[in-house]
Amino acid sequence: MMRLLSKLTLVGLLLPLIWSCSAIDEPPIIPQLPATIASAPSSITLIGEDEEEVVVFNVNPADFGTPMEVTYIIQMDRPGNNFANAADLGSSTSTTVEVKAADINRRAVSRGIIAGEAGPMEFRVRAVPSRSLSALEGAAVTINVTTFADPVALRNLFLVGEATARGWNNNDNNPALFRDPENPDLFVYSGFFNAGGFKVLENLGAWQPQYGTNDGTSIAVNPGNGSDPDVFNVPAAGYYTFTFDLAAETFSLVPIANVPAVFGTVGIIGSATANGWDASTAMNQLAFDKHIYYLTATLSNGEMKFRADNDWAVNWGSNTAISGRATQDGPNIPVEAGTFKIWFNSLDGRYVKIDQ
Structure with missing residues (x-):
């Protein structure tokens, strides 16, 4: 009797092992396809005469493997940046997306196309599903964009160099200079600097336009077709107010005597x-x-x-x-x-x- 029980016990122990070795059906993989730009202008010339002027993009719909509502967003960035600084231009739950020409103009100028000139921009479609699935980005399409001089397109300037927060990385959330609200050519930055040199850039990820000084008293610039200027020099680590006047082509770097305490948030x-x-x-x-x-x-x-x-x-x-x-x-x-x-x-x- 004990021998029979032992055999039954052994069979009982082996059965789960046998079952565990049987094939397990894998869940089916649902293919997903991103949305792509189906049609758009081969080139975009912006003239700024009509504030309501729009540029129309038609997109091939995304396929998330199951029916759902999808929001299609047209994004733009300068070529080669992998949409690290993507601008969301317009969106729609249909496959036709209208984008205001003024929005394309403003974002293109801020990404390096000089107002009134032409240059390439990359566009893509970001498809955002209504359910809890990840958004899909489609392939980039390069379109030549001619901008116009928009009076509200204001220059932004950023710090780069060993004396500053991001060192010589020109596209790493570099701190911005603070533009005067009355004088768009006047910028002020009060803060900590390391000893060493720094320069000022106009577009993150691009080395020109690049501002510095060659004589230690006046601003020098390489707009993109000249020689890069020398650095602004910080003699010792500390807090300074850097004043930068493009109209007067002058700058100053003045130590701050009393630095207030920082806030928690x-x-x-x-x-x-x-x-x-x-x-x-x-x-x-x-x-x-x-x-x-x-x-x-x-x-x-x-x-x-x-x-x-x-x-x-x-x-x-x-x-x-x-x-x-x-x-x-x-x-x-x-x-x-x-x-x-x-x-x-x-x-x-x-x-x-x-x-x-």
Whole structure:
């Protein structure tokens, strides 16, 4: 009897092993296909005469393997950048997407095409599903874009060099200079610099236009067809105010005597922000200089302010929309809807919003 039980026990132990060795059906792999641009102008010439002028893109629909609503977004970036700085130009839940010509113009100028001139831009379709699946990006199409001189297309400038946060990397979230709201050729940056040299760039990821100095007193520039200038020199690590005047072709680098303490957090708040007036949206703090904060945010029409430590004891406001110098308990900053890279300096309250 004991021998029979032993045999039955052995069979019982072997059965799971036999079953576990049998073939297991793998779940089927559902193929997914990204959306692509089906038709678009072979070249785009923007003239700016009609603010409502649109450029029409038709797309081949994406296939997520199951029926669902899909939002198609036309994106643009300069060639060779792998859409690292992609601009969302327009969207639709249909396969026809209309993009405002003014939006293409503004984003093309900010990505290196000089106003009034022509150059290549890459376009693609980003398909965003209504269900919890990852978005799909289609293949890039290169289209030549001729821009126009848009009076609201403002120059943005960025720091590069061993004296600055990102070293000589020209496309690594380089800190922006703060443009004066009244004088578009005047820029100010107050903050920490290492000892060494730095330059100023106009377009992230491109080495020209490039600004520096050859004589230590005046601004020199290589717009793209000349020789690169020498660096601005920082004699010793510390806090400085760098003033950069393109109209006068002059600059200054003045030490800051008294540097205030840093805040734990700084955020944006207001009707134009994601949390309204109920809560701040935290900004990122630059590790190199904790007085500098940045954030990429999609804002709606409305107002906003900056405030420290999620409290109203310290808050900054101003009456200029794109750039300015905010002050304690200042007015609400007016906001026009869009996606922006926002830079803020708690040393002096300066801010700038850069179209994305």
